[in-house]
Amino acid sequence: MQRSCKSIATSLITRRQFSSTATKSDEKIIASVLFERLPVVIPKIDPVVYAFQEFSFRWRQQFRRAYPDSFLKKADNRGQGDYNIDYVPAPRVTEADKMNDKKSLQRALDRRLYLLIYGHTYGASGEEPVWHFPEKIYESEGTLRKCAESALKSVIGDLSHTYFVGNAPMGHMIMPPKENDKELSTLKRFIFKSQVIATNKFDIKKGKDFVWVTKDELLEYFPEQAEYLDKMIISL
Structure with missing residues (x-):
């Protein structure tokens, strides 16, 4: 005898409630954002x-x-007239490059840059601040994408100059609980990609410090996850 739609729905709701309760007690879900500035000038030819x-x-x-x-x-x-303008290309090396100013988006114009925040993060050992991506623990947002948007908004304040690439995360990392973790909860960090649109400056409102770094520089900040991030991030 086939089960009625009502009994099936009741069973699914019960399972979902049980799964949600287990998730809250055994693990925490975190939405992180890989905030990317695309190259501004064409990279040099090999x-x-x-x-x-x-x-x-x-x-x-x-x-x-x-x-x-x-x-x-x-x-x-052909094409000669009163409105001829001599084209002068913009310099590839900027003042930010000369000063090694990692707080500026006007550096490494032929490379992709990524935003890192220096502050407290979930899953870090001890109370010392560390470098990390903008992130937020998943609470009551409708989707993980919404949670990721909230994470980035808490850092830059306004999302009008950003573009989230897709609704699904580009990668995820599972961090088992540490021995000194009182809550003994597993952290599942889902990473979303967002890109800078038509601006060269952001007002970073969160964390003790921040940097805009290339992929090679980024990997130096995460020695333990460098191998995974190197495969996840496709960059020049």
Whole structure:
């Protein structure tokens, strides 16, 4: 005999309530945000790629079609007028690069930068502040994505210059309880990606300090998780 829809629903609700109770007592869920600034200028061409492009150009020049000089002169005159502006590219090396100012978004313009906060975090041993991503423990938010948005908002105050990439986390880490942890709870940290949109400065309102770092620099802040983060973060 088939079970009624009402009995099935009651069973699912009971299981969900039991699972929710177990989660609260045995583990904590944390939403973290990998806040990323994309490259501002085109990265330099790899020497091998540059050598191949130069070879290809010289090879094509050998077999290119010869045009009359009169035609080439007409082509050179196209686009000339009273509104010609000489294009001067922006410098790749900025004052922030020269000063090694890691609080500025105007550094490493051809690389991706990531925001790290210095302060107290969940799961850290002792009471000393550590470097970490913006994060928040999951409480009453409707989804983990909403929790991640709250975490980032508590750091920068306004999300109008941010873009969250998807609704699902890009990775997660499970941290078993430490021996000196009084609560003896397992931490499950889910990492979401968000990107900087059309701004070069944020008012960081949380933590004792902050830095904008490249991927290579970021891995130095997390020696224990460096191998995992290196695989998770795809960056130049």
